[in-house]
Amino acid sequence: MTMSEGQLAIDDIRYLQREAIAPQPPPASIVGPWAWIRANLLSSPFNIAMTIIIVLLILWIVPELLKFLVFDAAWTGQNREACIYTAQHPDVGACWPFIADRWSYFVYGSYPIPERWRVNVFFLMLAIGIVWLLWLNAPRRDIGAVYFFIVMPVCSFILLNGGFGLLYRVDTSLWGGILVTIVVASVGIVVSLPLGILLALGRRSRMPMVKTLSVMFIEFVRGVPLITVLFMASVMLPLFVPDEYSPDKLLRALIGIALFASAYMAEVVRAGLAAIPKGQFEGAMAVGLGYRQMMQLIILPQALKITIPNIVNTYIGMFKDTTLVFIVGLFDLVKTIEVARIDPQWAAPTTSTTGYVVAAAFYFVFCYGMSRYARATEARLSKADKR
Amino acid sequence: MVDTATTARPAALKPTPLTSEVAVQLINMNKWYGEFHVLRNINMTVRRGERIVICGPSGSGKSTMIRCINRLEEHQQGQIVVDGVELTNDLKKIDEIRRDVGMVFQHFNLFPHLTVMENCTLAPIWVRKMPKKDAEEIAMHYLQRVKIPEQAAKYPGQLSGGQQQRVAIARALCMSPKIMLFDEPTSALDPEMVKEVLDTMVGLAHDGMTMLCVTHEMGFARQVANRVVFMDAGQIIEANTPDEFFAHPQHERTKLFLSQILH
Ligand SMILES: Nc1ncnc2c1ncn2[C@@H]1O[C@H](COP(=O)(O)OP(=O)(O)OP(=O)(O)O)[C@@H](O)[C@H]1O
Ligand SMILES: [Mg+2]
Numbered sequence: 111m112t113m114s115e116g117q118l119a120i121d122d123i124r125y126l127q128r129e130a131i132a133p134q135p136p137p138a139s140i141v142g143p144w145a146w147i148r149a150n151l152l153s154s155p156f157n158i159a160m161t162i163i164i165v166l167l168i169l170w171i172v173p174e175l176l177k178f179l180v181f182d183a184a185w186t187g188q189n190r191e192a193c194i195y196t197a198q199h200p201d202v203g204a205c206w207p208f209i210a211d212r213w214s215y216f217v218y219g220s221y222p223i224p225e226r227w228r229v230n231v232f233f234l235m236l237a238i239g240i241v242w243l244l245w246l247n248a249p250r251r252d253i254g255a256v257y258f259f260i261v262m263p264v265c266s267f268i269l270l271n272g273g274f275g276l277l278y279r280v281d282t283s284l285w286g287g288i289l290v291t292i293v294v295a296s297v298g299i300v301v302s303l304p305l306g307i308l309l310a311l312g313r314r315s316r317m318p319m320v321k322t323l324s325v326m327f328i329e330f331v332r333g334v335p336l337i338t339v340l341f342m343a344s345v346m347l348p349l350f351v352p353d354e355y356s357p358d359k360l361l362r363a364l365i366g367i368a369l370f371a372s373a374y375m376a377e378v379v380r381a382g383l384a385a386i387p388k389g390q391f392e393g394a395m396a397v398g399l400g401y402r403q404m405m406q407l408i409i410l411p412q413a414l415k416i417t418i419p420n421i422v423n424t425y426i427g428m429f430k431d432t433t434l435v436f437i438v439g440l441f442d443l444v445k446t447i448e449v450a451r452i453d454p455q456w457a458a459p460t461t462s463t464t465g466y467v468v469a470a471a472f473y474f475v476f477c478y479g480m481s482r483y484a485r486a487t488e489a490r491l492s493k494a495d496k497r
Numbered sequence: 498m499v500d501t502a503t504t505a506r507p508a509a510l511k512p513t514p515l516t517s518e519v520a521v522q523l524i525n526m527n528k529w530y531g532e533f534h535v536l537r538n539i540n541m542t543v544r545r546g547e548r549i550v551i552c553g554p555s556g557s558g559k560s561t562m563i564r565c566i567n568r569l570e571e572h573q574q575g576q577i578v579v580d581g582v583e584l585t586n587d588l589k590k591i592d593e594i595r596r597d598v599g600m601v602f603q604h605f606n607l608f609p610h611l612t613v614m615e616n617c618t619l620a621p622i623w624v625r626k627m628p629k630k631d632a633e634e635i636a637m638h639y640l641q642r643v644k645i646p647e648q649a650a651k652y653p654g655q656l657s658g659g660q661q662q663r664v665a666i667a668r669a670l671c672m673s674p675k676i677m678l679f680d681e682p683t684s685a686l687d688p689e690m691v692k693e694v695l696d697t698m699v700g701l702a703h704d705g706m707t708m709l710c711v712t713h714e715m716g717f718a719r720q721v722a723n724r725v726v727f728m729d730a731g732q733i734i735e736a737n738t739p740d741e742f743f744a745h746p747q748h749e750r751t752k753l754f755l756s757q758i759l760h
Pocket of ligand 2: 559560561680681
């Protein structure tokens, strides 16, 4: 090794910083909207192709939609005349007067007009309950839970159904539209969580009878389509119960939906329970907690917390499934639209489409709302995990 | 340990005294996992105030044995008597014994959704039916004792391993246990945190707590144990005072084990 080679090697090893480097703003090529577009929309040939296809798709769909919903739509009128083809109106868009005319039917069904305030109060009570429970910083959420799971259901029943010498009785066969959809969905939501938790605990139970029963129930209900469950609830139930006690049509459907949703909820909760480490059970037992206290104070709070997104997912599925109650003769929102759209008074080329658009919008608003809430909870939880 | 912060101590601040002279007695105890005979004819008597250290190679059944004492595991043959009460399938008795036997785990097993304070007061409030205020006072006392009163409002996830393990000890102490079980309380900790946990345990030993510790901290064994029990393959191979155990191990298996862990 020559002298200079050795010197070089040492210079490679030694380093001493003489001056600190001040931070510089990033170059223009990595900030700003143009940089964002380049990085996210045009990063590779495949990405460029996808971007072009999707832009074309949007350019094709959005104008058509706007044309139908807004520009070509009929906005005023008393009957079908407003929505039919005429020389001035060769293209007919959405028939909004039809919706305006039938809106109260879509909301209340055939609920007697002077009694409809009762439905409005019910909607209000439900809204208060939902906000109270879902808004995490709301005061006294424990009372909120009692309100939501006990007070509100009882009050709603008395309010909507009447009777007890307080209010004029409204037969459930008159209920309809959004009212029925919301009632079915909220009964499903309120009942399926506690029942699902019990079934999930039953399925993990060490008592063979409890376990077998839970497994049989869950697997049977999950293995059968909802339509079948509804048919069984409405056709087979009366076979077992004497005629005069036979529960009414709506109640039968409610029981069917609630049981159906509970089976799914049980599986969701079970997955959450399975995710809780064994050490949590042992820690709880070692400090002397009994089974109930261990579940109630230690295991379920943690299991349900991580399961919230899946619980909401189940709710979304159930909310959309409620529309199947029409096959047992109930008038949910979609069924009322079905009835209204074939009314000769509004027979026009776009009446049906307009009705379905309204139904789609209704379901979308609710399901998207639930989905957003689940996403927000998920984000909050993953943040809490990092603390 | 003299505590100056609390003058009027609630009654529960002292460990509950054992009613019988013998704290734990295992008589011809056998346990199987399916076909696997994990504990074989275990006989051991732990007297009031005794500190027992249990050691042995991995898989020898140390954890299984002490977990049988508070029925986290079930034994199939023989008898386990804890403070005069025999462990049977009677759920009431099991709950009673668990109330009076504190346990500290290798992985802490704190409740992550509750604060440190809530971790400590949960069982006194729900199991001992103690008023919340008293439970908090007691919890604060024990948190001071394990030297982390300032962490009371935090969640376990915000603490270091050593701090979490000290909370776990405080949580067990809040039930005023008659007996404390430790299952490798320091082996999941970074080396610099081992000492703080061991110091806490030494303090407990000096207060006269009856303790069974599974641990490989031989310094701790020398310092506080009355007896060291060596297990292998589900059997108790040798038991002796720490001095004798380390200076003159009798069994070949013990000698081999000690030569491996003491270098
Ligand atoms: N739930 C279980 N089912 C079947 N075998 C088990 C179970 N738990 C432990 N074992 C086996 O029983 C034996 C004793 O386990 P144990 O956990 O008591 O050992 P240990 O002495 O505590 O070991 P370590 O020092 O690794 O903690 C091991 O061979 C283990 O594989
Ligand atoms: Mg072990």
